[in-house]
Amino acid sequence: MAEDLPVLVVGATGFLGGQVVDELLKRGKKVRALVRPKSNAAKLEAKGVEIARGDMLDAASLVTAMTGVSAAISTAAGYTRNDKNAKAIDTFGNSNLAVAAKHARVPRFVLISIVTSDQTPQIPHFWNKKLAEDKFEELGVPFVALRPGAFFDQAVGMGGDPFEKGRFVWLGSKDARLTFVLASDVAAYLAEAVDADIVEGERIDIGWSRPLSIHEAAELAGRRAGKQVKVVSIPSGAIAALGKVTSKVLPLVADMASMVAWFETGKYVADTTRQEQVFGPPPTPEDAIARVAERYGH
Template sequence: MSLLIVGATGTLGRQITRHAIDRGLKVKCLVRYPKKAGFLREWGADLVVGNLTNPESIDDALEGVTEIIDAATTRATGSLRIKDVDWLGKVALIQAAERAKIQRFVFFSILNAEKYPNVPLMDIKYCTEKFLASTDLNYTILKPCGFYQNLIGEYAIPILENQTIWIGGESSPIAYMNTQDIAKFAVRALTVKETERKSFAIAGPKAWQPSEIIKLCERMSGRTRRTANMPLGLLRFARKVALGFEWGWSFAERMTYAEVLASGIPLDADMAETYKTFDLQEEDMTTLESYMQEYFSRILKKLKELDYKEPKIKAPF
């Protein structure tokens, strides 16, 4: 088995890479900037330079590869549009995988993508699912809801830095999961025959509302912070403004994800059959409580060692 991981420097991709190497797999990573991916080489992965917008580089990267895990996506702060990477790039990758006669192909979509045709990222993910299903590849589609790691920037850091936390109201609860646990499903999918040409929702132990996450972070940190609601109308206006500038296209397209969060449709799923199929145990998955406890314990200990004093808030007048 020779595994190529696409998107290996991302939040999820790096955890998949680490888990695959720890499991003894021979791993190659398709990277655009080798200097920024040196940590992957230190872990034991081979780096091959290329990107999804250059089909020729994909063919070169697949030489000697038998399996692919695709965890790549556009970055909200990047210059490329969602269509460039998440559609045209993925189509090129899938077609190259067919030419190379790849034995297993694991693709990451998003739960409920089919329900949001007006949200670019969700619509493109769903279209990619259908395109993959039209091929002869032995694929597995994994559909997570969200990552614990992203909650650090959204909630934990603002609480520690005395910043106001902006939330979009109480709407769609999300069953986030630790990317280290999601990586287990991705690597298992490579060898479990029952996952061939099937899709699986990947949901964490509990679906969380923003207010619940804030209360959890406040309890873990021993601090309280202000919150403010971000009206959906304001987000829509900001998106229209961003679309007027080339540098804001990717950001604007990502902002439409607010429509998903405001829909009221929970991003959650019953995982009983999935755990059984993948031969994994729910009790072995990280809870958000334990994840946040470990994070705050580590950070607060470091701040104490540095004798950090929380700055006082000055009056505006």
């Protein structure tokens, strides 16, 4: 029976993928993880996760990994790894996932995408997510795409406890409102989407109950920490200038500059109507920031 088959997680050794694995296990699911041949899978094995060795750039290994699963979830993103295969992973790799899913007849594929990815051809890693969605649809693979906003906990947590340090480091405008999410919430939604009542091919925006600026987020954080939390911002113009200089050596910077410019348009905002229908009321910024503070012991 389908419930006895494992759910495959692509990207299980990553920041988000590891949390997806835990969410699936919490729900009583069997889990299979796609792990690259040289990656250490000991932590996953200790949790009882089945290991399938393979790579997104090796289509045959993907077919093998997807054979006999009840569903598959991909959190893989070359952009965040910024290694030599980053572009290939986000293009050929995602295409390979769709082709393999079709060959293996995966009943449902849950794909992580990005809010407004279909509006932003000028941002490579956004647009690649949109192209991945299109590839699954073109091949007739049963899929759903969750489109979260910016990962707040990752953004403010680089470099240690931002509440203790009393500062958030940010890129671009302090006052531009945008959609944020917490990785832990997105992981829970991805796991839930395996069985959720969702129309195949749906793209669902994921966010908090309202957009807010990083300055507003810092004010909420300050109230929680009982101290002022400042925002240290790198101007978008400086990022754009650096992106032009390093475009051939570090294309990631130019990509980032385009993303920051998009944030500043005020259009990077989720429509959480469908999120609420499928997964329940979106978290409020107050609740989400309080949970981040608790993780740091505040």
